[in-house]
Amino acid sequence: MQDLNGRVALVTGGARGIGAATAKALAAAGAKVVISDLADGTAVADSIGGAWVRHDVTVEADWIAAVAFARETFGGLDILVNNAGIFWMKPIIDTPLEDFRRMQQVNVEGVFLGLKHAIPAIAERAQRWDGGGSIINLSSVAGLVGQANGLAYNASKGAVRLMTKSAAMECARGGLKIRVNSVHPGIIDTPMMAEAAAAVSARSGEGSNSTLERFAQSHPMGRLGRDIDIANAIVFLASDGAAFMTGSEVVVDGGMTAA
Numbered sequence: 615m616q617d618l619n620g621r622v623a624l625v626t627g628g629a630r631g632i633g634a635a636t637a638k639a640l641a642a643a644g645a646k647v648v649i650s651d652l653a654d655g656t657a658v659a660d661s662i663g664g665a666w667v668r669h670d671v672t673v674e675a676d677w678i679a680a681v682a683f684a685r686e687t688f689g690g691l692d693i694l695v696n697n698a699g700i701f702w703m704k705p706i707i708d709t710p711l712e713d714f715r716r717m718q719q720v721n722v723e724g725v726f727l728g729l730k731h732a733i734p735a736i737a738e739r740a741q742r743w744d745g746g747g748s749i750i751n752l753s754s755v756a757g758l759v760g761q762a763n764g765l766a767y768n769a770s771k772g773a774v775r776l777m778t779k780s781a782a783m784e785c786a787r788g789g790l791k792i793r794v795n796s797v798h799p800g801i802i803d804t805p806m807m808a809e810a811a812a813a814v815s816a817r818s819g820e821g822s823n824s825t826l827e828r829f830a831q832s833h834p835m836g837r838l839g840r841d842i843d844i845a846n847a848i849v850f851l852a853s854d855g856a857a858f859m860t861g862s863e864v865v866v867d868g869g870m871t872a873a
């Protein structure tokens with residue numbers, strides 16, 4: 615178990631899925647956790663002695679308020695998990711420009727704003743910790759390899775991958791003692807995945823059990839990922855155990871992209 619006692623974390627999109635599992639795992643490791651989400655995250659926050667703040671990651675004023683909320687509630691900020699994201703798949707020629715832009719707005723601009731507003735707050739306390747402050751950005755296997763009908767999502771998660779490395783360089787070269795890393799999940803059993811599977815089944819006429827089995831078998835390990843599989847990697851990256859890791863891409867995909 616990694617020790618995060620004394621640290622304060624902000625997890626965006628923490629009301630459900632990977633974000634909720636991450637919030638719980640960070641709290642289990644000793645961190646005080648602020649969950650931010652468009653959706654009500656009170657239940658998750660209450661279950662871990664944390665706090666929830668309503669936050670749209672595409673709105674700069676919301677970021678300023680969420681970082682201020684973490685400082686007011688728990689005294690500072692040490693860990694940011696840029697987890698909030700959206701997903702859909704469409705053929706390129708059927709993708710309206712506004713849909714493409716919305717994907718980049720949430721998945722890319724949301725991460726940019728998080729870096730912009732959390733870095734100064736995290737820098738204030740980063741010298742306290744051997745491993746410094748830590749920012750973890752949720753990319754995807756879709757940030758590493760292309761997927762048919764996934765252009766908008768591929769574009770957004772590829773951007774997150776390289777924004778992570780850029781921010782890592784800027785922090786390290788600037789002597790800020792903040793590490794920035796990306797996590798690249800395979801297909802993880804969350805509400806987002808269930809919605810995607812339902813959409814695929816409806817489009818293709820394939821039964822929902824067959825879709826889920828096909829998703830599972832796309833991983834050489836033969837199962838879907840669990841939210842805790844991703845949360846465990848995030849807790850490690852947040853901890854001093856990852857003190858010499860920055861700009862890294864941590865792939866948690868049951869071997870999907872190893873072939």
Ligand SMILES: NC(=O)c1ccc[n+]([C@@H]2O[C@H](COP(=O)([O-])OP(=O)(O)OC[C@H]3O[C@@H](n4cnc5c(N)ncnc54)[C@H](O)[C@@H]3O)[C@@H](O)[C@H]2O)c1
Pocket residue numbers: 626627628629630631632633650651652653669670671672696697698699700701720752753754755798799800801802803804805806807
């Ligand atoms: N589930 C997967 O298979 C998978 C695979 C690779 C990467 N990811 C990435 O992991 C992250 C979490 O995925 P998940 O499966 O838990 O998703 P999810 O849809 O189950 O949960 C996402 C949460 O983000 C919130 N959110 C969406 N837009 C927001 C906004 N504008 N502002 C604030 N909150 C917002 C939602 O309300 C929701 O609570 C996403 O970035 C996703 O792209 C997921």
